[in-house]
Amino acid sequence: xxxxxxxxxxxxxxxxDRLFFTEAFEELKVKxxxxxxxxxxxxxxxxxxxxxxxxxxxxxxLNMPKKSGLECLKEIKASxxxxxxxxxxxxxxxxxxxxENTFVIGANxxxxxxxxxxxxxxxxxxxxxxxxxxxxxxxxxxxxLLRL
Amino acid sequence: xxxxxxxxLRTAFVAGLFVILCIGGYTYQHxxxxxxxxxxxKDNYSLRxxxxxxxxxxxxxxxxxxxxxxxxxxxFLTPYEESLQKISNNLEKLDTLIxxxxxxxxxxxxxxxDIQKRFENFSKSFARVNDSEVLTKDLLYLxxxxxxxxxxxRSDISExxxxxxxxxxxxxxxxxxxxxxxxxxxxxxxxxTLVILLLAYIKMTTDLKxxxxxxxxxxxxxxxxxxxxIVSNTSTWVWYxxxxxxxxSDNLYRLLGxxxxxxxxxxxxxYKFVHEEDLTNLGHRVNLMMKEGELPFTSFRVVHKDGTxxxxxxxxxxxxxxxxxxxxxxxxxxxxxxxENYRIIEQRNQELERTNKELSAFxxxxxxxxxxxxxxxxxxxxxxEAKEKDRISESGQIYIQRMKSAxxxxxxxxxxxxxxxxxxxxxxxxxxxxxxxxxxxxxxELIDSIEEKRAKIICDDLPTMEVISFQIQQLFINIIxxxxxxxxxxxxxxIEITHEEVLSRxxxxxxxxxxxxxxxxxFKDNGIGFEQPYAEKIFLLFNRLHGKSEYSGTGIGxxxxxxxxxxxxxxxxxxxxxxxxxxxxxxxxxxx
Numbered sequence: 001x002x003x004x005x006x007x008x009x010x011x012x013x014x015x016x017d018r019l020f021f022t023e024a025f026e027e028l029k030v031k032x033x034x035x036x037x038x039x040x041x042x043x044x045x046x047x048x049x050x051x052x053x054x055x056x057x058x059x060x061x062l063n064m065p066k067k068s069g070l071e072c073l074k075e076i077k078a079s080x081x082x083x084x085x086x087x088x089x090x091x092x093x094x095x096x097x098x099x100e101n102t103f104v105i106g107a108n109x110x111x112x113x114x115x116x117x118x119x120x121x122x123x124x125x126x127x128x129x130x131x132x133x134x135x136x137x138x139x140x141x142x143x144x145l146l147r148l
Numbered sequence: 149x150x151x152x153x154x155x156x157l158r159t160a161f162v163a164g165l166f167v168i169l170c171i172g173g174y175t176y177q178h179x180x181x182x183x184x185x186x187x188x189x190k191d192n193y194s195l196r197x198x199x200x201x202x203x204x205x206x207x208x209x210x211x212x213x214x215x216x217x218x219x220x221x222x223x224f225l226t227p228y229e230e231s232l233q234k235i236s237n238n239l240e241k242l243d244t245l246i247x248x249x250x251x252x253x254x255x256x257x258x259x260x261x262d263i264q265k266r267f268e269n270f271s272k273s274f275a276r277v278n279d280s281e282v283l284t285k286d287l288l289y290l291x292x293x294x295x296x297x298x299x300x301x302r303s304d305i306s307e308x309x310x311x312x313x314x315x316x317x318x319x320x321x322x323x324x325x326x327x328x329x330x331x332x333x334x335x336x337x338x339x340x341t342l343v344i345l346l347l348a349y350i351k352m353t354t355d356l357k358x359x360x361x362x363x364x365x366x367x368x369x370x371x372x373x374x375x376x377x378i379v380s381n382t383s384t385w386v387w388y389x390x391x392x393x394x395x396x397s398d399n400l401y402r403l404l405g406x407x408x409x410x411x412x413x414x415x416x417x418x419y420k421f422v423h424e425e426d427l428t429n430l431g432h433r434v435n436l437m438m439k440e441g442e443l444p445f446t447s448f449r450v451v452h453k454d455g456t457x458x459x460x461x462x463x464x465x466x467x468x469x470x471x472x473x474x475x476x477x478x479x480x481x482x483x484x485x486x487x488e489n490y491r492i493i494e495q496r497n498q499e500l501e502r503t504n505k506e507l508s509a510f511x512x513x514x515x516x517x518x519x520x521x522x523x524x525x526x527x528x529x530x531x532x533e534a535k536e537k538d539r540i541s542e543s544g545q546i547y548i549q550r551m552k553s554a555x556x557x558x559x560x561x562x563x564x565x566x567x568x569x570x571x572x573x574x575x576x577x578x579x580x581x582x583x584x585x586x587x588x589x590x591x592x593e594l595i596d597s598i599e600e601k602r603a604k605i606i607c608d609d610l611p612t613m614e615v616i617s618f619q620i621q622q623l624f625i626n627i628i629x630x631x632x633x634x635x636x637x638x639x640x641x642x643i644e645i646t647h648e649e650v651l652s653r654x655x656x657x658x659x660x661x662x663x664x665x666x667x668x669x670x671f672k673d674n675g676i677g678f679e680q681p682y683a684e685k686i687f688l689l690f691n692r693l694h695g696k697s698e699y700s701g702t703g704i705g706x707x708x709x710x711x712x713x714x715x716x717x718x719x720x721x722x723x724x725x726x727x728x729x730x731x732x733x734x735x736x737x738x739x740x
Contacts, residue, residue, distance in 0.1 A: 014520070016524050016527075016528075017524075020527060023531075063516065092516050092519055092520045092523065093512075093515050093516045093519075095515065113523060114523075114527075115522070115523040115526040115527055115559070116526065116527065116530045117527050117530040117531050117534065118530065118534070120527070
């Protein structure tokens with residue numbers, strides 16, 4: 001695997017959000033390879049295929065048809081293969097319940113989708129540049145929800 | 149267990165019996181003493197007559213003796229012999245009559261010996277008569293001696309009579325004393341017996357009266373019980389364990405849809421009415437009752453002859469066996485209404501649950517689905533502004549600004565509405581919370597606008613209270629931000645927060661509260677204020693006193709405040725004066 005670029009994945013059923021996501025990374029000029037998935041089934045099929053490279057960072061929408069983000073998160077965390085993959089929850093809602101659940105299962109960060117493109121870029125750049133391997137040790141519930 | 153009154157009666161009876169027995173015994177003793185005394189008197193008189201007879205017989209003997217001496221005619225010897233015989237008989241009788249009194253006995257001995265001497269004198273003189281026919285010197289001497297002996301005997305007898313007289317008087321005196329006391333004693337004892345009898349009679353009469361009264365009460369109680377059984381749809385029954393017999397109250401028959409006492413009260417007859425699905429369970433329970441003496445609350449259905457189904461509930465318990473007879477008292481209640489009401493409540497609960505689910509579904513729709521398109525509109529607008537700015541005309545750019553502020557307002561509305569509905573539906577957990585801490589959190593949340601407006605918040609020390617903490621924090625945020633928002637343009641806002649404890653009945657707005665004490669927390673500001681007639685309107689949802697362009701806001705913030713205070717069973721009121729400021733007073737009850 002080439003370490004020059006970051007291998008990113010986004011699972012989101014919303015076409016507009018996938019568009020904003022890719023456009024944001026184009027404008028950020030981060031060397032990255034973005035894989036997009038329309039739902040949880042598609043994402044898990046990709047991840048479970050051992051021929052595919054495991055992404056460095058996965059952005060996971062919670063509310064998806066067929067298989068929800070929470071179910072995907074549980075499956076991923078149950079497998080040793082993905083222990084080095086950082087997971088960012090990427091959702092419209094930021095209900096206490098969702099934040100609590102995903103934190104307990106083991107997501108690394110929770111992003112509430114911003115309503116401004118500039119803010120989106122800022123958030124994504126913050127997440128991508130964080131070294132999650134290192135960051136994990138200082139993780140707690142207070143800074144789990146990313147605020148900028 | 150004997151009652152006090154029966155114990156009293158028994159004591160009276162025993163005492164009366166004892167007294168009567170005493171009187172009987174005493175009477176017997178006295179009568180026997182009296183008869184003894186009269187016997188003594190009688191003996192005394194016969195003794196006296198006997199003594200007198202001795203004298204007269206002696207005289208007869210002397211007369212016979214002298215006749216013979218004069219005539220030598222043996223004809224005179226017959227009365228003489230007879231008299232001698234009589235005297236010895238008299239002496240024998242005297243011996244039996246004499247009271248064993250040593251003096252009298254001695255005297256009798258003297259008399260005996262004197263009489264014996266006289267007899268010897270008689271015999272001697274008879275011997276002289278046979279020798280010659282004339283009176284000799286010897287004979288004369290013997291006659292003299294006989295005369296003297298006669299005198300001695302007379303004095304003996306008169307002494308004995310005297311002594312006897314004295315004994316008689318003495319005896320009479322003793323028995324007189326005894327007899328004199330007797331009637332008084334009898335009379336006293338009789339009076340005592342009468343008093344005891346009278347007391348027993350009075351006691352019995354009062355007891356009987358009380359018994360009658362309690363009997364009447366019992367009758368009333370029985371009627372009332374029957375009436376109340378009918379009114380309250382209950383019934384009672386008794387099971388006499390030893391005889392294995394049942395007794396059903398009238399209303400139990402009515403509960404089965406039958407006329408009172410229209411069939412024999414037995415288990416088998418009762419089971420005929422029980423719903424077949426409940427028969428096994430009820431039978432099992434009743435068998436258990438027969439073993440353990442208690443029937444816990446048991447529900448079952450009965451079917452009337454016309455097909456009506458009623459829900460009954462039975463309970464029974466073994467009562468203490470003071471009278472030695474074991475019996476179980478039972479109550480059977482018609483619970484049909486209860487069961488039906490329960491069913492209705494259950495139905496309503498399910499409806500409520502469904503409504504609640506719908507409401508939380510609505511929450512989710514509002515928070516997620518409504519916000520998503522809005523977010524996209526905003527994001528696309530920011531894209532449009534950034535990428536296409538050069539190609540849009542000036543007026544087009546103004547339209548974009550308007551669209552941006554409209555969508556920002558929509559976002560605010562959605563968020564506030566969500567907040568409002570969450571104060572309704574979220575879980576209400578009252579915890580002891582330091583109110584100072586909640587106020588600090590609220591201030592932190594508002595730090596930007598506090599600093600921007602250079603606001604000053606002066607605050608009393610607040611107590612620890614039982615509250616839903618996140619709601620009270622929201623309450624503080626909303627009131628303070630309201631004061632900040634409606635501050636005068638050129639004057640830095642000053643918000644004074646004070647606290648005191650008040651007695652509920654001293655405050656008009658809370659005088660009917662169920663709680664005795666309230667916390668009164670007052671927020672006073674120096675802002676633009678409002679006119680007092682609007683004081684109640686400002687708490688209504690979507691109600692605003694100012695145009696949107698002057699002051700931003702959704703008209704939800706104070707409505708949320710009202711809701712939160714109501715959740716805590718408190719009252720919020722507002723007082724305002726234009727251009728002077730507004731005061732918000734919150735009364736929260738001491739929940740414990």
